[in-house]
Amino acid sequence: MPDPVRAAVYGSPPLDVVDAPAGAVQVSPLVAGSADLGELPEGSLDEIVIQAPAGVAERRYVLAQALRALKVEGRLTALAPKDRGGLRLNRELTAFGCTVGESAKRHQRICVALKPATVTGLEAAIAEGAPRRLDGDGLWTQPGVFSWDRLDPGTALLLKALPPLAGAGADLGCGIGVLSHAVLASPKVTRLTLIDLDRRAVEAARRNVVEPRVEVLWADARRGAELLSGLDFVVTNPPFHEAGGEDKGLGQAFIKAAAAMLRKSGVLWLVANRHLPYEAVLNEHFKTVRPVADAGGFKVYEARK
Numbered sequence: 460m461p462d463p464v465r466a467a468v469y470g471s472p473p474l475d476v477v478d479a480p481a482g483a484v485q486v487s488p489l490v491a492g493s494a495d496l497g498e499l500p501e502g503s504l505d506e507i508v509i510q511a512p513a514g515v516a517e518r519r520y521v522l523a524q525a526l527r528a529l530k531v532e533g534r535l536t537a538l539a540p541k542d543r544g545g546l547r548l549n550r551e552l553t554a555f556g557c558t559v560g561e562s563a564k565r566h567q568r569i570c571v572a573l574k575p576a577t578v579t580g581l582e583a584a585i586a587e588g589a590p591r592r593l594d595g596d597g598l599w600t601q602p603g604v605f606s607w608d609r610l611d612p613g614t615a616l617l618l619k620a621l622p623p624l625a626g627a628g629a630d631l632g633c634g635i636g637v638l639s640h641a642v643l644a645s646p647k648v649t650r651l652t653l654i655d656l657d658r659r660a661v662e663a664a665r666r667n668v669v670e671p672r673v674e675v676l677w678a679d680a681r682r683g684a685e686l687l688s689g690l691d692f693v694v695t696n697p698p699f700h701e702a703g704g705e706d707k708g709l710g711q712a713f714i715k716a717a718a719a720m721l722r723k724s725g726v727l728w729l730v731a732n733r734h735l736p737y738e739a740v741l742n743e744h745f746k747t748v749r750p751v752a753d754a755g756g757f758k759v760y761e762a763r764k
Contacts, residue, residue: 470510511539517603520588617730626691636664683716718744
């Protein structure tokens, strides 16, 4: 991070809606190599622009961290689609003690505020959105991570179908490491690399999956063989949403990346929503493709290269 940091951009706000501050540092858990909003010194920023997250706890955490990092009278611009938290921004910033100006452009609600001398409720909002341990299984997680407070049904179906694996493998889009725990139950697994683009998931996975056989990477799994090659197996529950909308290309890119990582006869275990068109790309990149399970709107495939 450059020193001193005077301006920041959180997330990926549409630049046809708001202007990024000159010389701003990128702060986002979803951009590999970017800075951590929580590590910016208190009162250090003159300005920050935020693409506000949709989840309530995550959004309040981000707004609170931004206000903490701003100096008094520092400028905060926060925006979000009106159906993904935008209609709540004004109320949430007002609750922190801000006087808010609000406008709309291209389906985004845009709120602008200067940090007041007295801000209320920051500590509670930061605590609500901070990393925590789940009751029951005790795994570390954080609001904003995929399926952060529950086992998603796709992963649950894959866990039921997954046989004991062997050799070196990877968990693409590993999340907090739930699937990796099951893979590592097999003593024949010699090495497992967990990869996720979400820094929060990576930090949780490093706490949850502590094993000499394990490496956790903060990286874009779609880089494929740039990251790993010659693997015996890959497991994945790939994402299929980006920027709030469904993107079938994400899962297809994960399939291509898995094929590039695997050795000949290596195997991919994949779970996906039933409606997603993955069969064609699976058949294009793998020698055999076998549907293994179909339940609850999800399908599990075994694909061998």
